[in-house]
Amino acid sequence: MKASWVILHAVLALHISLTWSFNGELAELECPDDCDCHYFRINWVTDCSDSNLTEIPYEELSLNVYVLDLNNNRITSVGPFPADIKMRRLQMADNLMTEVKKESFAGLNYLIDADFSGNMITRVDPDSFDDSPGFITFELQGNPLDKVEGPFLSIKSLLYLDISNCGLKYLNPLFFANITALSTLDLSGNPLGVIDNKVLEPLSSLETLKMNDCNLTYIANYAFVSLENLKNLELSGNIFTTTDWSSVFDYLPRLEYLDLRYSAIKQLPETVFSNNTYLRTLILAQNELNSFDVSHTVGKLQQLDSLDLSFCNLSLPLSEDAFVNATKIRSLYLSGNSLFASDLLVALAPLSHLEKLSLSNCGLTRLPDTFHNFKSLQELDISHNPLDDAFVKLLTPLDKLEYLNMGYSNLSYIAPTSFSKMTNMRRLVLSGNEVNNLEAGLFGNLTRLESLELNFCGLRRAINATLFFNNLTYTDLTELQLAGNPLHVSKSGPLFPKQLSRLENLDLSNCNLTFLPPDAFYWTRNITTLVLRGNHFSTPNDLRFLELLPKLEVLDLRYNNLSTFSPKDIAVNPNVEKLKLIGNPWKCDCSVAELWDWANLEKGNLAILEGSTIGAEHVTVGKTNKRKKLLVCSYDTNKQPLPIIMNKTVPGRRPFIKPQRVLTSTNRTWAKYVRESGCEQPANLQRSPRAAKTDSEGHLRGSELEPNTWAAAAIKAAVVYITLMAIIGIAFVLAKKRRAPKTAAFDKNN
Ligand SMILES: *[C@@H]1O[C@H](CO)[C@@H](O)[C@H](O)[C@H]1NC(C)=O
Ligand SMILES: *[C@@H]1O[C@H](CO)[C@@H](O)[C@H](O)[C@H]1NC(C)=O
Ligand SMILES: *[C@@H]1O[C@H](CO)[C@@H](O)[C@H](O)[C@H]1NC(C)=O
């Protein structure tokens, strides 16, 4: 698994960061004129992303920069960086680099991660990171790499490599020869065609290997012979027509997860997994398989927990023996096979340990009435079947069920007694059915319900009190999803009845709302997360209902029509810790600065405003879409020409220092607008004199953390650090033990 890699990564990062931060004074932290800089945890982040840069502002960088984020600019070449820079992480996704050259990275002794995904890179110097002894992550996905001769990289410390979608057609036998520590490798989306015996041989530490969509037809018998530590293998989206499966997986004694989805597999030999005794998850979906073969194949897998046979065109009738030897399975996915109730009745009978069963998309019009025989069955998915109510009655005996998904099942009527015995139900999904006229008392007996999903149900009214018993409070019911219903709301009156007074999470996204009445949440004042994304709210006046939500923590107003919003509008919600506002047509005016100052100074955390600054999600390895969603405002386009950037210096705000420039676009990120606006900070909210002090050149000095917070953070980090070092020590000893008795190398030519 990735876990060990993540831990190691965290420790290395912490280790290095602590080494410098405790070395006396924090050095002066500079910030390039075009960028925004701040602390993320205890690390200095220089965020120059999405800034239309053509060059890296080398001279303006702080030598103590921890993360340099240059994603999504137009930079063509890199480095060398200033000597002694202590950069740990370099993010350059979505730029115009064409080469990775050794001299670019000279002297980067502290570098741990580099992300060059989505550039135009054709070649990489194998020894590019020779100066970075702790280099562990390299992301290169989405570059048009040329054919590689000899070793691709020589990095002893490298643990994570993503070279997916790089157009690689061939891997030479030395390709991985000098990155033998690798623990995660993603090769997906390269048209490799075949995997020969020698290619993967150096990767004896590998734990996760992804080769999805590689146009693979053939994997050689001994291709995986040295991958004795592999736990996760993904091979979906290939066309395995010529592979002989009888021994390919024999050398993977630690395999836990195998994905062979959509790979043109017709048959698997009975012994194919005989050495994979730890296999827990097997995905065979979207292959043309015969259920009887499947039974033989999986029958011996003692640890198998989850089997996915979705869309496998399972032969009919489903044999009585189909699962006779697969009795250990706890999760079974049979979605997308045309099944009959009568077959299921016999075929599923041996699966007495079944906890989760998915029968979605099975063309079922009725259900077998044996579900009560599955004593352990907790989760049942029968969504996307053309059900009618006559048979819904057959569910009635399922009194143990905790999760039932009946979404998208053509239900227009549900008999009032359907759920009356399901007193253990915790999550009920009825999304995608036109159920405008639900019967009184339908949910009455669902006294343990925690989550009710009624998305896309054509509902015009929220929830009618009569659906519940009026003498009860549903104390566990904390989540309600009503997304995608074209709700009609009146000028006043609560949306939800008092039975739902424990509601905490409410999703009303895409409900065609232009307002909600001020007393909308009269009975449901415990709400902490309110999602109003994708509606038509246009003025904060229509948000007065917030006054009844003193416990509100997360407010999602993304993709509405708001052009202005001020801290006053959520003054009555003191616990707000996340405000999601991107995708609204914000006007560039001082209310933007006001909200910024509220988050930064009053709440002490700019990250409360989603899209204002770099957050944890932007410092995470392996995300496919590197583009940040930013808070953007627009200058009034009627005023021509566009305003020139002001350089009025306002106390506490960092001015632009370069000569005046003319705007090329009316849209500005909030971060840039706040700096150039000249909007004053509210006097009572100005930062402490030390933090607000700017040096002679106008750089912000010091950190966004106050000194005592700093100390606290450092102490906390030190404790975490020591603990982690201890854990790692133990882990290393264990790992060594585990790997020590390496079996004699197999003679592959034999
Ligand atoms: C980026 O810069 C180029 C010229 O350097 C300019 O033509 C273009 O409009 C700029 N794009 C934005 C979004 O500012
Ligand atoms: C790379 O691997 C080859 C073959 O395993 C070895 O001869 C060579 O010394 C290695 N080079 C480096 C820089 O590690
Ligand atoms: C994948 O293989 C098929 C036939 O084996 C071939 O027609 C196709 O061009 C290949 N795709 C790529 C991207 O190489």
Ligand SMILES: *[C@@H]1O[C@H](CO)[C@@H](O)[C@H](O)[C@H]1NC(C)=O
């Ligand atoms: C696979 O298992 C069989 C017996 O179950 C054993 O004889 C054989 O050596 C194993 N193969 C490998 C490569 O471990």
Ligand SMILES: *[C@@H]1O[C@H](CO)[C@@H](O)[C@H](O)[C@H]1NC(C)=O
């Ligand atoms: C189930 O296992 C038994 C004993 O191992 C074996 O005889 C039988 O053939 C197996 N049945 C199927 C359908 O795999």
Ligand SMILES: *[C@@H]1O[C@H](CO)[C@@H](O)[C@H](O)[C@H]1NC(C)=O
């Ligand atoms: C609700 O459940 C109770 C106890 O299980 C049962 O006695 C009662 O009949 C049920 N109510 C309805 C309307 O079915």
Ligand SMILES: *[C@@H]1O[C@H](CO)[C@@H](O)[C@H](O)[C@H]1NC(C)=O
């Ligand atoms: C609630 O449902 C009852 C019938 O079940 C109906 O008479 C009443 O008008 C509904 N109330 C609302 C507000 O829709």
Ligand SMILES: *[C@@H]1O[C@H](CO)[C@@H](O)[C@H](O)[C@H]1NC(C)=O
């Ligand atoms: C609540 O009312 C329903 C019918 O409306 C009844 O079946 C149930 O027993 C009542 N529960 C309590 C706790 O009074």
Ligand SMILES: *[C@@H]1O[C@H](CO)[C@@H](O)[C@H](O)[C@H]1NC(C)=O
């Ligand atoms: C959405 O609301 C508008 C009025 O606010 C109405 O004209 C329109 O029909 C509604 N759309 C749907 C799908 O109900």
Ligand SMILES: *[C@@H]1O[C@H](CO)[C@@H](O)[C@H](O)[C@H]1NC(C)=O
């Ligand atoms: C909020 O929940 C608490 C229990 O967590 C409950 O006592 C209280 O009545 C609820 N508040 C409202 C307004 O319903």
Ligand SMILES: *[C@@H]1O[C@H](CO)[C@@H](O)[C@H](O)[C@H]1NC(C)=O
């Ligand atoms: C500016 O923002 C508006 C909406 O906020 C958007 O419609 C427009 O496309 C943006 N213009 C540019 C050049 O990005």
Ligand SMILES: *[C@@H]1O[C@H](CO)[C@@H](O)[C@H](O)[C@H]1NC(C)=O
């Ligand atoms: C600010 O603008 C004035 C003219 O408007 C100019 O004289 C001055 O040099 C500018 N200051 C900076 C730091 O660019």
